[in-house]
Amino acid sequence: MTFASIAIIGLGLQGGSIGLAVREFLPEARTTGFDLSPEHRARAAERGLVDKVCATVSEAVREADLVIFCVPPGAMGIAAEQVRGALPATALVSDVGSSKQAIAKALGEALPDHVVIPAHPVAGTENSGPDAGFAHLFRNRWCIVTPPAKVDMVRLSQLVGFWEALGANVEIMTPEHHDLVLAVTSHLPHLIAYTIVGTASDLEDVTQSEVIKYSAGGFRDFTRIAASDPTMWRDVFLSNKDAVLTMLQRFTEDLTALQRAIRVGDGEQLFDTFARTRAIRRSIIEEGQDDARPDFGRGDHEGR
Amino acid sequence: MTFASIAIIGLGLQGGSIGLAVREFLPEARTTGFDLSPEHRARAAERGLVDKVCATVSEAVREADLVIFCVPPGAMGIAAEQVRGALPATALVSDVGSSKQAIAKALGEALPDHVVIPAHPVAGTENSGPDAGFAHLFRNRWCIVTPPAKVDMVRLSQLVGFWEALGANVEIMTPEHHDLVLAVTSHLPHLIAYTIVGTASDLEDVTQSEVIKYSAGGFRDFTRIAASDPTMWRDVFLSNKDAVLTMLQRFTEDLTALQRAIRVGDGEQLFDTFARTRAIRRSIIEEGQDDARPDFGRGDHEGR
Known part of the structure; x- marks a missing residue:
């Protein structure tokens, strides 16, 4: 039971790498993406980071059963608020942010009716932006998933399976x-x-x-x-x-x-x-x- | 006017790399070497870091026209004292130490009748010992030569030419x-x-x-x-x-x-x-x- 439609919000090093990795390792999943910067959207489309680069964030999430926020930690809350209304109620919400307590709080407050399971792939390079991503960024790297205390185990294992498919080793940890x-x-x-x-x-x-x-x-x-x-x-x-x-x-x-x-x-x-x-x-x-x-x-x- | 016989005291990363680089880039020069550790001497001989690994430091320097001390900064003075008596009066004395004022002082005090021109190749890896050296360590790296205020320009240019032959770019600087x-x-x-x-x-x-x-x-x-x-x-x-x-x-x-x-x-x-x-x-x-x-x-x- 995997994801059929994945929305990636923010098409920099992390978002772009996820898009390229999904294409390589989960070719049946459809990816949509959005980035605030028009230049980044254009470049993301040129590189084919996702199947469809959308002009609005609402359009990007409209059919998603997984949305991954790949924006700076301080922008997570705002980005999540902007999808409210368009994001299907059954969609799983996750992210790739480097801190977890503050982001879990921000995503939970912005999308109180959704299941939110934050994650953090411990992988990166010194480069950023839509040209930085590559499909093998997560290979043999750890991805830390930080579910809330009460979590739907089916959704959790879906997210774990997703990261494992991208080549990561997954570890579960408290946000603290x-x-x-x-x-x-x-x-x-x-x-x-x-x-x-x-x-x-x-x-x-x-x-x-x-x-x-x-x-x-x-x-x-x-x-x-x-x-x-x-x-x-x-x-x-x-x-x-x-x-x-x-x-x-x-x-x-x-x-x-x-x-x-x-x-x-x-x-x-x-x-x-x-x-x-x-x-x-x-x-x-x-x-x-x-x-x-x-x-x-x-x-x-x-x-x- | 280059060096015919080069003695390398200390056969770790730096000393071993100099030996291998001389063999590759200055094949007409003869190299001798010494290391305090019998195990390191044996390994240096196996790898052919110098033409001849000597059993005593005196033997290593006896025919040298250039001696390079490649020992830790704190051992420079003792190592230099041990070659006094055996080192030809015309031999140029140098080193590869990472600090220069203290080493210049130690070498000068131990060998007061010799020309001493300290140097520091800014090149290295995290490895040490006789297995760590390789011929191209100095390629496209800087070597800083720190001559005393009154220096024989012929000897200085000989040393500069030596490091350039090994692939380094040379810069002259005060020890301070x-x-x-x-x-x-x-x-x-x-x-x-x-x-x-x-x-x-x-x-x-x-x-x-x-x-x-x-x-x-x-x-x-x-x-x-x-x-x-x-x-x-x-x-x-x-x-x-x-x-x-x-x-x-x-x-x-x-x-x-x-x-x-x-x-x-x-x-x-x-x-x-x-x-x-x-x-x-x-x-x-x-x-x-x-x-x-x-x-x-x-x-x-x-x-x-």
Whole structure:
């Protein structure tokens, strides 16, 4: 029992990838899509991200039995309000947002008579917009589904089956726990990456061209995630404020301890901290969540 | 006028890569090598990292006209003292260390009668040891040469020519400026990456297996550089203390400002900060210092 008609609201990296993945892995399902930006709609139609790009959001959802909101977290509520009236009463409502408590609340308030099961595919690249999506984005990535406490198990398993069909591994979690886990594995890393890239651009003694030139020493790894969509990330931090601030506090304490070790010349503490971290990298590679080749297999090591 | 006999002290990622690069790009030069670890010497001989792996450091340098110290920053002085007596008086002394003021001082004190011109190839991977090296490590990477104020221009141009032959682009800089530039482009990123990976491993509410599982949300990018050699990085922070602490202070100020913006819900400040950082990434890619493909062209996007 799968979905026959899927509406995708927002045709950026996530929405576009879902559309392309449905075409490849669920070819019998029909997809419609909408994006606020006329330019994005035109480009989405050119790339064939969905079977039909609609001129209005109402038209996109009119026959849907699944609607997936792929807009920034702060726009979820407004987007959901705009489909009310046009969305069939039996349609399942879901999303791909990076925070879950705030989005579950916003979708539930906007569509109180619908079944809402939020989800978050933990997959992405630094690119955004209608040119960024690709069908295999979700392959071997986790998708976290965060159903409400009382959930229709049939609808839940339908949504799980959908994500599995797209190549993802699905995990069920409470929205609260999701927001804590993602605060450390995703939100804090992005905040720190944005910060250090900002710090490096503002120095007086070191020019921006020097920062760019010598970035291969480590800095360039941070610039990738700091190139992510600013609107989406603004919304992530505002919608997952408490968990992010908690994790940030822990990080700052640990950084202060290392700062003190450097100041007093405590080599032992530095070594002990640095020696602990290799095991985590090894596990991430073993679980297929990163590339084992040095430098992730970046192009400049082809000659190895 | 190039080098006929090159001694490489320390046969890890850097030393091994130099040996392999010399074989490929300067095939007429003879290379000798030494490593403190008998296991590393055996493996270096198996891989043919140098023409001859020597059983003692004196033997390795006896006929050298260039000796390159490829040991952790804190071991440079001791390693240099051990070649005194055996190293020909005319041999040029250099290194590949990541901090330059402290190393220049240590090498100069250990070998007061030799010409010392320190250098730092800004190239590396997260791997270390005799299996990590490869001939193309330096290709299209920068090598910063930091000569003393009064330098023999002939020797300097010999060293520059050596690194250019290995595929590097060479830049001349004072040791002071080098240490400041690298503090921001390399040392601070490593310190932050080590910290966040440590923070994530110590949480009570989020398990280590969850951190590993959902690392594709951003965290995994940090684990790569946090898997770097702990001995070397301990020495980098101890030997470039002042510049690292200065940059860390700037970073902490900027992070505190973003923390406050999150707490008070200042979306505009967050957006403005996040929107500034894409340009830097673009420049890094344009200058060939990183891979333009999404996710650096990691293996899991082959299907795009």
